[in-house]
Amino acid sequence: MGISDVIPVPVAIDDEIEKWTIFGQPVAEVWFTTTEKIHQIIEMGPIKNIFNWGRKNSVYFLMQPMGCCGVEMFVFGAAPYDSDRFGCIPRNTPRQTDVMIMSGYITRKYLPVFKNLWEEMPEPKWCIAIGECAISGGPFYDSYNIIQNTADYFPIDVFIPGCPPRPEQFLEGLINLQEKIKQRKDKRDY
Amino acid sequence: MTNASEVLSSIQSAFPGAVLDSRVESDRRLWATIDSKKILDVCKHLTNKLNFDHYSGSAGVDWIARNEMEVVEIMASHGAHKVVAMLKVKTPRENPSVKSLANLYWNANWYEREIWEMFGINFEGHPGLYPLLLSDQLIGSWPWRKDFKGYPDLTTGERAVAITTPEGYTEYRFPPTPAEVEAGAVVAERPKYPTFREREEREIKSDSEMIMHLGPQHAMVPGPFLLDVLVEGERVKKGFLDVGYIHKGIEKIMENRTWLQGIVYTDRMCYVASLSNNECYCGAVEKILGLEVPERAQYIRVILEELSRIQSHLIGTGEFLTLVAGVGYAPWQYMIIDRERIISLIESVTGARLTHTFVRFGGVRNDLPDDFAEKCKSTLPYIKSRINEFIELFAQDAIYQKRMENVGVLSAEDAKRVGIAGPALRASGVAYDMRVEDPILVYPDLDFKVIVGTKGDCADRVDCRLREILESIYIIEQCLDRIPAGPIKPEAKIPKKVPAGEAYYRVEDPRGEMGMYVISDGGDKPYRVKVRGPFYATLQTLPPLLEGVYIADVVAIAGSMDGCPSEADR
Numbered sequence: 184m185g186i187s188d189v190i191p192v193p194v195a196i197d198d199e200i201e202k203w204t205i206f207g208q209p210v211a212e213v214w215f216t217t218t219e220k221i222h223q224i225i226e227m228g229p230i231k232n233i234f235n236w237g238r239k240n241s242v243y244f245l246m247q248p249m250g251c252c253g254v255e256m257f258v259f260g261a262a263p264y265d266s267d268r269f270g271c272i273p274r275n276t277p278r279q280t281d282v283m284i285m286s287g288y289i290t291r292k293y294l295p296v297f298k299n300l301w302e303e304m305p306e307p308k309w310c311i312a313i314g315e316c317a318i319s320g321g322p323f324y325d326s327y328n329i330i331q332n333t334a335d336y337f338p339i340d341v342f343i344p345g346c347p348p349r350p351e352q353f354l355e356g357l358i359n360l361q362e363k364i365k366q367r368k369d370k371r372d373y
Numbered sequence: 374m375t376n377a378s379e380v381l382s383s384i385q386s387a388f389p390g391a392v393l394d395s396r397v398e399s400d401r402r403l404w405a406t407i408d409s410k411k412i413l414d415v416c417k418h419l420t421n422k423l424n425f426d427h428y429s430g431s432a433g434v435d436w437i438a439r440n441e442m443e444v445v446e447i448m449a450s451h452g453a454h455k456v457v458a459m460l461k462v463k464t465p466r467e468n469p470s471v472k473s474l475a476n477l478y479w480n481a482n483w484y485e486r487e488i489w490e491m492f493g494i495n496f497e498g499h500p501g502l503y504p505l506l507l508s509d510q511l512i513g514s515w516p517w518r519k520d521f522k523g524y525p526d527l528t529t530g531e532r533a534v535a536i537t538t539p540e541g542y543t544e545y546r547f548p549p550t551p552a553e554v555e556a557g558a559v560v561a562e563r564p565k566y567p568t569f570r571e572r573e574e575r576e577i578k579s580d581s582e583m584i585m586h587l588g589p590q591h592a593m594v595p596g597p598f599l600l601d602v603l604v605e606g607e608r609v610k611k612g613f614l615d616v617g618y619i620h621k622g623i624e625k626i627m628e629n630r631t632w633l634q635g636i637v638y639t640d641r642m643c644y645v646a647s648l649s650n651n652e653c654y655c656g657a658v659e660k661i662l663g664l665e666v667p668e669r670a671q672y673i674r675v676i677l678e679e680l681s682r683i684q685s686h687l688i689g690t691g692e693f694l695t696l697v698a699g700v701g702y703a704p705w706q707y708m709i710i711d712r713e714r715i716i717s718l719i720e721s722v723t724g725a726r727l728t729h730t731f732v733r734f735g736g737v738r739n740d741l742p743d744d745f746a747e748k749c750k751s752t753l754p755y756i757k758s759r760i761n762e763f764i765e766l767f768a769q770d771a772i773y774q775k776r777m778e779n780v781g782v783l784s785a786e787d788a789k790r791v792g793i794a795g796p797a798l799r800a801s802g803v804a805y806d807m808r809v810e811d812p813i814l815v816y817p818d819l820d821f822k823v824i825v826g827t828k829g830d831c832a833d834r835v836d837c838r839l840r841e842i843l844e845s846i847y848i849i850e851q852c853l854d855r856i857p858a859g860p861i862k863p864e865a866k867i868p869k870k871v872p873a874g875e876a877y878y879r880v881e882d883p884r885g886e887m888g889m890y891v892i893s894d895g896g897d898k899p900y901r902v903k904v905r906g907p908f909y910a911t912l913q914t915l916p917p918l919l920e921g922v923y924i925a926d927v928v929a930i931a932g933s934m935d936g937c938p939s940e941a942d943r
């Protein structure tokens with residue numbers, strides 16, 4: 184769609200503008216265009232980083248203690264370690280969260296619930312596995328009731344080993360996740 | 374005062390021939406095998422004549438070599454005397470069945486359901502034998518029996534195989550071999566039970582009633598458990614509890630580990646009170662071994678267990694305040710900040726924040742660092758002043774008082790009957806504290822009060838907890854003054870194999886009475902470990918407490934119990 188189709192402009196300026204480009208696109212197409220087009224342009228240019236920047240700095244996590252690591256998660260979210268500094272705030276409902284912290288063992292009885300919680304979270308979402316239990320079953324590796332292969336069920340982005348990991352390690356994992364969000368290297372494209 | 378041999382002779386004279394076998398371990402412990410036909414009468418006799426008003430739990434044991442199963446009933450008294458009677462009932466391994474005590478003792482219900490789903494022992498006359506901890510897919514495989522095939526066998530290296538489920542996920546399972554299915558070792562068709570959902574929906578009687586789900590993930594719950602309430606308007610008519618969402622099978626796993634490795638698992642039972650869990654397990658094993666703990670080690674254990682009690686009460690109170698105050702997390706943050714100071718004290722000794730594995734058989738792992746007393750002396754007065762401030766704050770705040778007074782009232786009578794434990798019991802005015810009832814370590818030499826409440830409502834329970842912190846601080850101060858120099862471990866090496874025997878050992882966990890029943894068959898691994906956790910008992914009392922309250926009070930009542938579902942599920 185040419186610019187002159189939309190508003191009548193003096194011919195001289197019209198010619199001039201049609202020569203201008205932005206990100207290799209004619210300016211005229213950028214200014215008077217559809218939402219889809221805008222999205223395409225955002226994808227192409229450095230402006231896309233704004234989204235990642237926003238996502239990276241507001242990773243709310245789900246308050247969902249499941250094991251010993253859950254207690255460390257409490258502390259991580261509270262004043263002494265203050266995850267708030269990194270924009271990481273505990274929320275109580277999956278509908279408001281971006282990060283699922285898998286803080287302990289997943290049992291056969293809890294797995295369907297956990298899947299539900301994960302499905303309830305809006306995209307884009309990330310998952311951090313904390314502690315040996317969430318990674319591989321940990322000390323309960325031979326229990327009849329524990330799921331050892333959590334990574335087969337959930338797309339885990341960051342693994343934080345330890346039993347339990349210290350809150351400092353939580354912070355490190357979080358920063359790694361933010362780095363990942365910034366690079367847009369995670370598994371889902373959005 | 375009644376002692377164990379008097380109890381035994383009383384049973385023997387009342388029911389000649391009912392006691393098949395007996396052992397009086399000390400004044401406080403009685404072990405007796407009771408004729409399975411007489412168990413109900415013996416229990417009635419104990420309760421009515423001998424003041425055994427505290428049904429403390431029961432344990433199942435699978436004696437595969439003798440081809441029989443055993444149910445051990447643990448009976449005690451709320452302060453009338455200090456005897457704990459362990460009554461065993463035997464039943465053959467084929468179609469095991471014993472008489473249910475659930476109609477006699479209200480709280481026997483859950484213990485028997487657990488034994489049934491784990492061992493397959495039927496309880497005659499039980500009001501509702503439904504699964505409690507296990508998910509439906511495991512019912513019928515009786516995982517705690519000794520011949521359960523689901524475990525990877527470490528000696529033969531047999532491992533699970535990957536199976537693709539219909540939904541496309543990979544699961545690791547131990548498929549029964551065709552030979553096993555034929556031999557009947559695996560139940561081919563699982564018995565059918567109404568699910569939890571179906572059971573609760575049966576209770577809906579009219580159109581104006583509905584079921585509200587709180588959990589398994591909910592801001593209220595300190596770990597996953599499902600609390601459903603049947604409401605009519607704003608009032609709760611009935612509560613339903615479903616637990617077992619984090620059932621790890623610790624008791625079974627401990628049977629597959631050496632004695633020392635078992636300590637690691639006690640840590641992970643209740644992770645905010647790992648030191649008292651350590652103590653409970655080690656104490657029981659020491660009892661079988663006949664080990665004496667050096668005095669310095671006893672003092673170190675007391676100091677650390679009391680520190681652990683302080684931090685546990687702080688996090689418990691904080692959780693409660695998040696629930697009732699709701700607005701943001703401010704009160705919670707205050708508690709956590711204070712708790713961090715205690716945690717760093719514990720960490721300076723044990724090297725870990727939560728899972729310490731610090732208490733060892735006959736002693737402790739390492740000595741206190743040099744500056745520990747100094748650090749304590751600077752931290753404890755601060756905590757004390759804070760706690761005094763909190764107590765004052767709660768007492769003065771009119772809104773808080775209005776909100777919490779006469780909410781969730783548990784009378785002393787009821788509290789005893791339902792078998793609730795710890796601060797929740799003491800808030801009702803029953804001075805029942807294991808540190809006094811079953812004194813261990815150096816507690817008899819120390820001076821401390823058992824804190825009791827008056828009304829047994831939510832405000833009382835929280836107040837009790839806070840005042841207990843002050844008492845703990847007082848205990849630690851005394852210990853620091855008196856702690857002698859000396860060894861912290863026994864001189865002799867601890868044997869790898871523990872002689873055959875059994876012991877029941879009780880400690881006062883931050884949440885109440887915790888007991889461990891440990892059986893050794895002379896090997897390098899425990900034959901059976903049964904944990905009688907305090908929160909298991911407390912959780913069971915929640916549904917009746919909720920009847921008739923407002924929906925808004927449900928969280929307050931549940932929060933004031935200071936929960937740790939991990940220890941309830943094990």
Ligand code: SF4
Binds near residue numbers: 251321
């Ligand atoms: S990794 Fe260790 S500390 Fe974390 S939940 Fe598992 S057992 Fe507990």
